[in-house]
Amino acid sequence: MVLGIQIAGLLFGLFMIYYSFIIYKRKEFAAIEFGLLLVFWLLFIIVSLFPYFLEPLVKSLNIARTFDLLVISGFIILIASVFYIYKITRRNEKRLEKLVREFAMKKNERK
Amino acid sequence: MKINNVWAIIPAYNEEKNIAGIIKKTKKYVDIVLVVDDGSADRTTGVAEKTGALVLTHALNLGKGAALKTGCDFAIKNNAKFIVALDADAQHNPDGIPRFIEKLKKCDIVFSYRSLSSKMPLVLRFGNLFISNMAAFLYGVKLHDTQSGFRAFSKEAYKKIRWNSSDYSMESEMIARAGKQRLKYVQIPIETIYSDKYKGTTVLDGAKIVLNMLWWRLFNSR
Numbered sequence: 001m002v003l004g005i006q007i008a009g010l011l012f013g014l015f016m017i018y019y020s021f022i023i024y025k026r027k028e029f030a031a032i033e034f035g036l037l038l039v040f041w042l043l044f045i046i047v048s049l050f051p052y053f054l055e056p057l058v059k060s061l062n063i064a065r066t067f068d069l070l071v072i073s074g075f076i077i078l079i080a081s082v083f084y085i086y087k088i089t090r091r092n093e094k095r096l097e098k099l100v101r102e103f104a105m106k107k108n109e110r111k
Numbered sequence: 112m113k114i115n116n117v118w119a120i121i122p123a124y125n126e127e128k129n130i131a132g133i134i135k136k137t138k139k140y141v142d143i144v145l146v147v148d149d150g151s152a153d154r155t156t157g158v159a160e161k162t163g164a165l166v167l168t169h170a171l172n173l174g175k176g177a178a179l180k181t182g183c184d185f186a187i188k189n190n191a192k193f194i195v196a197l198d199a200d201a202q203h204n205p206d207g208i209p210r211f212i213e214k215l216k217k218c219d220i221v222f223s224y225r226s227l228s229s230k231m232p233l234v235l236r237f238g239n240l241f242i243s244n245m246a247a248f249l250y251g252v253k254l255h256d257t258q259s260g261f262r263a264f265s266k267e268a269y270k271k272i273r274w275n276s277s278d279y280s281m282e283s284e285m286i287a288r289a290g291k292q293r294l295k296y297v298q299i300p301i302e303t304i305y306s307d308k309y310k311g312t313t314v315l316d317g318a319k320i321v322l323n324m325l326w327w328r329l330f331n332s333r
Contacts, residue, residue: 097277100150100170100171100173101173101180101181103170104169104181105167105181105184106189108166108185109164
């Protein structure tokens with residue numbers, strides 16, 4: 001029997017595939033990026049519908065339920081993503097600041 | 112470009128109403144008035160240019176620290192010997208500039224302090240006192256007012272205190288670097304007018320400054 005949470009997982013996965021596809025069509029993702037995301041979301045849907053695929057992994061990690069494994073994995077991915085985004089934002093901030101400051105000074109030198 | 116010694120640097124953000132008055136008063140005491148328009152949406156650049164200031168314009172708003180750094184870098188590149196930094200919101204009276212220059216002949220950096228009178232908003236008074244104690248404890252720099260932006264420093268001092276902060280933390284970073292580099296400093300009292308209570312350092316900025324001060328003490332080698 002398919003539970004409500006599994007239907008939510010399926011719908012979420014399908015929505016993310018659609019959303020990734022839109023971004024790909026806008027040429028904001030390369031084909032390889034879209035391909036990798038497609039694989040990721042398809043795996044997400046498969047795991048949502050057939051969680052027993054992960055049973056061997058759940059047992060070997062001494063985790064009580066498959067759902068717990070998904071929650072733990074989700075947190076790990078979330079923390080890693082936040083860290084990565086923070087790093088990129090800081091780098092872009094510094095680049096932008098350098099660019100704006102240099103441009104302001106150069107513009108005046110030309111006067 | 113003509114070699115000049117004393118430059119006044121005024122970072123400005125949406126200050127079309129105040130900037131002309133500040134420039135006119137400041138021009139009397141320095142060789143060059145340099146306004147750094149930090150991405151204003153109003154006519155700050157136009158008004159400043161019309162009043163006779165040299166103007167650098169940031170295409171985007173980066174923050175006071177970044178604007179002042181742009182101005183200082185430009186001034187040093189053009190042979191400035193002494194730099195006076197003041198705010199564009201008419202909070203600082205440029206008539207005090209000669210006292211800064213006079214003191215600068217005997218030290219590396221001149222800080223200023225506003226009287227902690229009833230005119231200063233209560234939250235600013237408390238925050239300022241707390242940050243001042245932190246600066247004394249962490250860096251050995253004892254100042255009455257760590258957040259006053261009316262300051263002056265020599266070319267040599269600037270090279271040692273050049274900050275990374277792009278926002279209001281810059282004022283504290285300058286103190287931290289001055290303390291670490293053991294620069295000679297003095298502080299002088301100034302007259303202050305609070306014109307806009309929604310501008311300047313907020314409580315959140317204050318919290319960020321305190322955290323930054325700890326960070327610089329623990330992890331910044333220079």
